[in-house]
Amino acid sequence: MVDAPPRVGPRAHASEHILWDVVEEHLDEAEFLVGVCAEASDSPLYTFRQLAGGPEHRLAAHIDGLLVGGPTTAERLLLPVFTDDAELARASAAALALLTIGDQKWGQRLIDDLGKLAGPHADGITWALGTCGRPDLDPRISDALRKAEDGARAPLIRAAFVRGVDQSAQLERWLRDDEPTLRLSIAAILRYAPRRFGPWIDAAITDRDPTLRHTAIASGLVLGSHHAWEAAGRLAFDKSAPDRDAMAWVASFGDARATESLIGVLTDEARRADALWALGFSGRVTAADACARWLADQDVGPQAGESFAAITGLLRSDDHFWLDAKPEPEGDGELPPLADDLEADLSSAPADDLVPPNPETIVAWWTKKRQELRPDTRYIAGVPVDQAGLLRGLRESSTWRRHGIAFELLVRTQGLARVQTRMSTQTQSRQMDALASLPRVDGNRPFGQF
DSSP, rough: SSSOOOOOOOGGGGGGGGOOHHHHHHHHHHHHHHHHHHHTTTTTBHHHHHHTHHHHHHHHHHHHHHHHHHHHIIIIIIIIGGGGGOOHHHHHHHHHHHHSSSHHHHHHHHHHGGOOOOHHHHHHHHHHHOOOTTTTTHHHHHHHHHHHOOOOSSHHHHHHHHHHHHHHHHHHTTOOOOHHHHHHHHHHHGGSSSSSHHHHHHHHHTTOOOEEEEHHHHHHTTTTTHHHHHHHHHHHHHHSSSHHHHHHHHHHHHHHHHHHHHHHHHHHHHHHHHHHHHHHOOHHHHOOOOHHHHOOOTTTHHHHHHHHHHHHOOOOOOOOGBBSOOOOOOOOOOOOOOGGOTTTTOOGGGGGGGGOOOOHHHHHHHHHHHGGSOSSOOTTEEEBBBBBHHHHHHHBBBBBHHHHHHHHHHHTTTTTOOOOTTTTTTHHHHHHHHHGGOOOOOOOOOTTTT
């Protein structure tokens, strides 16, 4: 993704100098790579560095190719995408190019029209607004929200949420609106608002809409709501509807007893995989022990191995510990072979990419390594969970786990440490660099004692 527009010479804008078949190929490739980047952002195979140097680097190159024609390309190729029956990825690619182009008016047209659009067109623009690294988009989104009519705010609020743009000044007015989509967007963005909005979140936690309840619980945790914490516990251990996010919250912010409760869920086959995933955020020796006991299981062994590595720091790149390991992507711009096929099906779940562990070698390694870890300390990749450990996790863990790590930092700093894990890696790098001056974070303190 591109943070700043490149310099474009005036002659490049002339239509007779543009090779339209080449420009259209850039749009086709950008469309494809939007999907690849989305997959790579939630993958056990990619780290932050590999995402930046691989699919995101290639996407940026094709976006640059779309900018060479300047206004001519915008008018002839990019804007028409939003009058056609475009798929989400194509709308996202076109919107990202229009937002990146030097002249702000092209992106401003998308911002101004967002409330009038629906479906893939609106979703594509919202994705691009939440992804593009241009800092001047923040005040422009805020300005558009101030002017937006009823019914047109929700997509802009979603974009503001992904970017972490504070909208506290306008929240009082929006909270009087009962439109379901708007309420859901508000519930998300309230995690960046002052704590005085806690009562609205606490009310939303009991709403009949399960999606609104889930979003409100997450925001409530950031605001320090004990109602949210209690609701997270109920959701995590609800046998009728397993919720892996809630399990991960309990693992991240609960005490040793909460970890033991999650370990107890492993006896339930229907919830076992989700509980193993969540235990990877627990960071406790007992959680690693529990994962180790499931390494040989044919169904959940790969998940047990991944979570075990997330706690202990076992190298996932060492074939000694893994069976039939798939090649991991490199950070030099290369992608796995499948990514070269424009017709490839990239819809598989992240867990499908997990490789089975070698139980014997891992257990032998753990027998020695376990002696180095304290039972009263949480660990992330073998180091204590403090601000340094969490920042290291953001830089080195799989992208599959980075969202949970960033959320833990956000909650433990009560909303101060904002790393928007859906934005460009260049933007995230600046956000992570800014966290060096964070106050002390003690990952061993349970919720309510931060």
